[in-house]
Amino acid sequence: MTEVSLPLFLLFSxxxxxxxxxxxxxxxxxxxxxxxxxxxxxxxxxxxxLHAEFLAVVQxxxxxxxxxxxxxxxxxxxxxxxxxxxxxxxxxxxxxxAALAVILAAALAFNLVERGSRAAADAGAxxxxxxxxxxxxxxxxxxxxxxxxxxxxxxxSMIGAIALARKGEGA
Amino acid sequence: MNEQLLRYLVIPMAxxxxxxxxxxxxxxxxxxxxxxxxxxxxxxxxxMRVGYxxxxxxxxxxxxxxxxxxxxPIILMIPALACxxxxxFAGTTFDIAGQTIQPWxxxxxxxxxxxxxxxxxxxxGLVLAGWSSNSKYSMxxxxxxxxxxxxxxxxxxxxIVAILMLSGTASLVGIVEAQRAAGSWFLFNPIYPQxxxxxxxxxxxxxxxxxxxxxxxxxxxxxxxGFHTEYSGMKFAFMFLAEYLNMILAALIVSVLFLGGxxxxxFGIPGLHGLFGNFLPFLGAAGAAITGFFWLALKVFAVLxxxxxxxxxxxxxxxxxxxxxxxxxxxxxxxxxxxxxxxxMLLRG
Numbered sequence: 001m002t003e004v005s006l007p008l009f010l011l012f013s014x015x016x017x018x019x020x021x022x023x024x025x026x027x028x029x030x031x032x033x034x035x036x037x038x039x040x041x042x043x044x045x046x047x048x049x050l051h052a053e054f055l056a057v058v059q060x061x062x063x064x065x066x067x068x069x070x071x072x073x074x075x076x077x078x079x080x081x082x083x084x085x086x087x088x089x090x091x092x093x094x095x096x097x098a099a100l101a102v103i104l105a106a107a108l109a110f111n112l113v114e115r116g117s118r119a120a121a122d123a124g125a126x127x128x129x130x131x132x133x134x135x136x137x138x139x140x141x142x143x144x145x146x147x148x149x150x151x152x153x154x155x156x157s158m159i160g161a162i163a164l165a166r167k168g169e170g171a
Numbered sequence: 172m173n174e175q176l177l178r179y180l181v182i183p184m185a186x187x188x189x190x191x192x193x194x195x196x197x198x199x200x201x202x203x204x205x206x207x208x209x210x211x212x213x214x215x216x217x218x219m220r221v222g223y224x225x226x227x228x229x230x231x232x233x234x235x236x237x238x239x240x241x242x243x244p245i246i247l248m249i250p251a252l253a254c255x256x257x258x259x260f261a262g263t264t265f266d267i268a269g270q271t272i273q274p275w276x277x278x279x280x281x282x283x284x285x286x287x288x289x290x291x292x293x294x295x296g297l298v299l300a301g302w303s304s305n306s307k308y309s310m311x312x313x314x315x316x317x318x319x320x321x322x323x324x325x326x327x328x329x330x331i332v333a334i335l336m337l338s339g340t341a342s343l344v345g346i347v348e349a350q351r352a353a354g355s356w357f358l359f360n361p362i363y364p365q366x367x368x369x370x371x372x373x374x375x376x377x378x379x380x381x382x383x384x385x386x387x388x389x390x391x392x393x394x395x396x397g398f399h400t401e402y403s404g405m406k407f408a409f410m411f412l413a414e415y416l417n418m419i420l421a422a423l424i425v426s427v428l429f430l431g432g433x434x435x436x437x438f439g440i441p442g443l444h445g446l447f448g449n450f451l452p453f454l455g456a457a458g459a460a461i462t463g464f465f466w467l468a469l470k471v472f473a474v475l476x477x478x479x480x481x482x483x484x485x486x487x488x489x490x491x492x493x494x495x496x497x498x499x500x501x502x503x504x505x506x507x508x509x510x511x512x513x514x515x516m517l518l519r520g
Contacts (some may be wrong), residue, residue, distance in 0.1 A: 065291025
């Protein structure tokens with residue numbers, strides 16, 4: 001990192017953490033969703049600082065532009081929350097969420113201790129073209145089977161959702 | 172330090188200022204052109220938009236979420252402006268006072284993806300505007316726009332995949348350069364003319380910008396004014412501006428991807444290229460840049476005219492028709508289009 005990117009990294013990390021805290025403390029689900037978008041943006045900005053522009057753009061395109069809009073859509077459909085109304089207390093799942101957070105933190109810490117921080121072998125080749133080529137080469141050459149398996153998994157869950165939604169329609 | 176300040180701050184700021192200034196001017200004249208053209212096509216005179224002349228409440232509605240209500244138009248506006256950063260307005264760099272000026276703000280390697288990502292954020296503005304207004308009509312408009320824009324982003328992306336395959340780059344400058352190297356626009360590409368691609372992109376772009384015949388989120392006859400029913404003053408002006416900026420942006424992208432961007436219109440006559448490439452040879456590279464901008468502007472004007480033509484002549488789609496068109500026709504067509512392009516590139520390339 002150069003001397004410019006360290007303050008920027010700190011700034012974006014702070015914004016991301018602020019957004020993440022706000023996501024879990026807001027009582028209005030629409031506000032939570034918006035703060036999640038803020039966090040996604042902060043993470044995308046950190047990707048750009050790491051010269052992973054492709055990853056940053058895909059993050060915004062898929063998560064901020066697609067999935068979060070669907071989140072909002074579902075929030076509106078389930079029961080349109082009236083602006084200003086305070087409801088939706090997620091307190092029931094605090095213990096479960098805390099347990100999950102601890103497991104995630106432990107996994108990350110273990111990974112860091114076990115493998116340490118390794119620099120990429122050839123940084124120049126990785127970064128060329130906003131590393132779009134590297135990502136697609138890795139994905140489609142070395143990890144094609146896991147990649148396709150994930151897409152089958154998504155297909156299965158989609159068919160499952162449709163089957164559940166149509167149950168009791170006199171099929 | 173001073174040199175760096177000039178290169179990385181002053182020149183980009185001047186470029187951004189110029190783009191915003193020119194684009195706002197374009198919006199003014201686009202609105203004028205729309206009124207003139209549609210009045211001409213329908214042999215009538217008249218106001219063009221319900222809900223514009225004082226029908227909207229001048230104040231923020233009482234039960235609204237004030238904060239979200241305020242930022243929604245800003246969320247609409249910022250992506251619309253930010254996308255212009257990657258548009259190449261001409262092909263040649265030129266010198267002014269010893270500084271090399273590029274006719275684009277940034278030529279990113281991932282320019283096309285940047286455009287897709289940033290423009291996909293505009294939907295937040297619509298959704299939040301409708302929700303925060305706390306009105307049934309606005310809410311319905313919001314839900315419609317969310318579903319519509321998510322659905323039509325898929326054919327939009329698919330129509331672009333073929334262009335990426337043909338040009339081998341996601342940089343918008345690189346895409347136009349690839350068309351120059353191929354000797355023809357991608358619309359008339361010898362390997363596989365991208366007629367279906369243009370058709371898909373154009374339909375999807377009309378839906379993405381919420382223009383007629385896909386203007387369901389703001390259908391006047393059903394929803395008063397849809398998501399912006401409760402907006403007025405500067406905030407409404409922002410939404411209005413954002414819509415027209417998005418139209419200009421869609422026309423620019425069509426011109427760059429399919430119609431050769433700044434390349435001159437030569438009707439396939441080889442001798443014309445040198446003549447039409449630079450109208451002002453005494454200005455050197457700057458003349459070539461001005462000429463390139465002229466050709467791009469001409470193409471954008473033509474595409475925008477088709478846009479307005481659609482609005483004047485097509486009835487509005489019903490919501491279920493819109494969805495079945497998108498999912499049952501455009502997306503399968505887009506998938507087939509990508510595969511046919513790949514196959515023909517393999518066979519003929």
